[in-house]
Amino acid sequence: MGDGLMEELWVDEGAIADPNFVGCFGSGDDFDLFQYPDPRSNHCKQQFDKAAGDVRKLKSVPSDSDLLELYAYYKQATVGDADPSSKPGMLDLKGKYKWEAWNGKKGMSKEDAMKEYIKKVEGLIASIGLQ
Numbered sequence: 001m002g003d004g005l006m007e008e009l010w011v012d013e014g015a016i017a018d019p020n021f022v023g024c025f026g027s028g029d030d031f032d033l034f035q036y037p038d039p040r041s042n043h044c045k046q047q048f049d050k051a052a053g054d055v056r057k058l059k060s061v062p063s064d065s066d067l068l069e070l071y072a073y074y075k076q077a078t079v080g081d082a083d084p085s086s087k088p089g090m091l092d093l094k095g096k097y098k099w100e101a102w103n104g105k106k107g108m109s110k111e112d113a114m115k116e117y118i119k120k121v122e123g124l125i126a127s128i129g130l131q
Contacts, residue, residue, distance in 0.1 A: 048077060048114040051121035059129045070120055072101035076113035081106045 055070060062070070075082070082103040088095030105113060 044111055044114050044118075047118050051118045054125060054130065055121050057130045058124060059131055062124055062128065066120070066124060068097060068101040070117065071098050072105050073113045073117035073120060075102040076105040076108050077110050077117055080110060 052074065061067075082099060082105075084103075087099050087103075090096070108116075
């Protein structure tokens with residue numbers, strides 16, 4: 001198996017599927033592409049979930065710019081790219097700033113956004129501390 005985030009294995013349609021099967025990516029004439037989760041992805045998700053819990057335990061509230069950055073990475077990691085049709089109206093300034101911060105991460109993979117979120121939380125813990 002390779003070192004990618006998702007292991008790919010071409011399996012003959014008549015073959016018995018591996019019990020670790022996650023899903024079918026696409027199909028060819030005689031083959032289906034099955035993907036297997038990389039254990040590193042699960043570890044990243046666990047670190048992300050821990051960081052999301054830790055950020056609520058900071059000794060003080062981070063600056064507005066730090067909060068916007070955290071929000072943007074969190075949304076990109078959990079949802080993906082911001083939907084332009086959900087952009088808040090002109091009078092919703094708070095919503096507008098949040099959406100613009102999130103939209104600024106457009107194109108970033110969910111895993112990269114998780115990693116950046118984790119780094120940001122670790123930096124805040126180092127500078128602010130936990131309760």
